[in-house]
Amino acid sequence: MKALLKDLLYKVSLLSVKGDTSVQISNICFDSRAVQLDSLFIAVKGTQTDGHAYIDKAIDSGAAAIVCEQMPDKLRDEAVYVQVSDSAQALGWIAANYYGNPSAKLKLVGVTGTNGKTTTVTLLHKLFRKLGYNTGLLSTVQNQINETVIPSTHTTPDAIQLNKLLDDMVKAGCTHAFMEVSSHAVVQHRVTGISFTGAIFTNITHDHLDFHKTFDNYIRAKKKFFDDLPSSAFALVNLDDKRGLVMMQNTLASRNTFSLQSMGNFKGKLIANTLHGLQMEIGGKEVWFKLIGNFNAYNLLGVYGTAILLGEESEEVLMELSNLYAAPGRFEQVVSPNGITGIVDYAHTPDALENVLSTIQSLREGNEQVITVVGCGGNRDATKRPLMAEIACKFSDVVILTSDNPRNEDPMDILDQMMQGVKITDRKKVQVIADRKEAITKACQLAKSRDIILVAGKGHETYQEIKGVKHPFDDRQVLQSIFTVKTH
């Protein structure tokens, strides 16, 4: 795809320019290793290195233009240099311009919050497919254009991938798209230049403090998503989260709320909550849904409110919504032939773990044991480790602490930090088994008929990441194969 540099710079605030911006560009990128002939290379400061160090390498590989925050000492004749105050922000606008602003051609709804984003966007995508629309999805689990699956590497793709995917959706005739907006994405300007029709806030609790450093910064990152909305958009927030109204303090968008506990624009009342689904009063009706757990009542309310704000008819929405299942790896059940219930859930934050375990506790019918297998990812927020172990102990009869994705950390270091959260009185119910497969096997050996095994943290993931290598691993398959072997 070809474009003139000057057209790509629309809405970018420029500090200085060296060279002629009428130059033709046939590719945009922020990684020098991906530069081709006539590329525009945008030098971005990262967490590991600084793209400015690769400007010459990019020109050697054929870059025709450079966007940067600091002009290099030596400028070369074969490239045009554009200086901006914030390259990541410029990248957002450039990517949107390059792909012809695809987001403005869609009814695009973004979902932010610590937990519930994937669940919410997946339900919205399925719902709008059922309602007859061509619909796109961008999520942690996968991206989709209608039923075509495109693998996803991030919760929110980088600005170039994002605009490309949205453009592909437009080309496929999509009218609607639903995407997760992570706090990393807001801070790194992955969504700068994107026109949102609506924005949802699910909740905010402890996570990602490795990246944001303080909880206030984390709140600010999520709030910025709402601060940047235009007046034509709608904001829809969870009123029962104490930061719900904070999100909308400075937004120009129309303000809408959903709630189970007070009077929101979209008010739900939980009637029943079982291992097979939940019943809620919503939109003036009593409806059974196939999703499990109190927290999913919030996700369903957010989805319902969004559909109504997008102009859909209440009765039809509720009918379709009542038939939908949860996203993969979210409270996914694997039942053994002798009646042990294995639950695989992506709870990887203290709040999510507490929600899932308290849901499991509330669904217990007799004296069945709850056995929890859980770990924490390496190279991620370390402060959540003791908290998650403490919560696992509080709500389980047996706890097996194990590895999640160790990444570049020593699994035993992570487990030591988790053990810090185990109270002396709880030590006897805890075992530490670093090998995740062995840990799940142990849980299955300990379980009797009717017991519940929660395997938390990895949900839909089909790999375990150890020192940069992704080894095939799927909690659901591991449980399934142990259950099969055990009963033969």
Ligand SMILES: CC(=O)N[C@H]1[C@@H](OP(=O)(O)OP(=O)(O)OC[C@H]2O[C@@H](n3ccc(=O)[nH]c3=O)[C@H](O)[C@@H]2O)O[C@H](CO)[C@@H](O)[C@@H]1O[C@H](C)C(=O)N[C@@H](C)C(=O)N[C@H](CCC(=O)O)C(=O)O
């Ligand atoms: C912490 C983080 O967000 N990192 C993202 C970030 O990388 P970075 O800042 O570390 O980049 P860097 O390696 O320092 O490089 C700086 C710049 O130099 C460039 N470079 C580098 C080397 C070279 O030879 N040439 C070159 O041009 C790089 O392309 C980059 O532009 O920018 C990269 C390109 O977009 C991302 O792939 C990378 O995501 C990493 C893989 C990651 O793990 N991100 C996670 C934490 C993440 O984003 N998670 C969120 C939320 C998860 C959730 O809660 O659901 C998500 O949205 O997925």
Ligand SMILES: Nc1ncnc2c1ncn2[C@@H]1O[C@H](COP(=O)(O)OP(=O)(O)OP(=O)(O)O)[C@@H](O)[C@H]1O
């Ligand atoms: N509304 C909610 N409130 C609290 N916990 C929730 C909610 N919805 C889901 N959860 C819990 O959080 C886990 C992750 O849910 P989901 O994948 O929908 O969240 P996410 O925000 O997309 O997470 P990520 O940041 O990793 O992309 C679920 O497996 C469940 O345990």
Ligand SMILES: N[C@H](CCC[C@H](N)C(=O)O)C(=O)O
């Ligand atoms: N999107 C989150 C998911 C964490 C999932 C957990 N399995 C882990 O690897 O820590 C992250 O990248 O921080």
Ligand SMILES: [Mg+2]
């Ligand atoms: Mg997600």
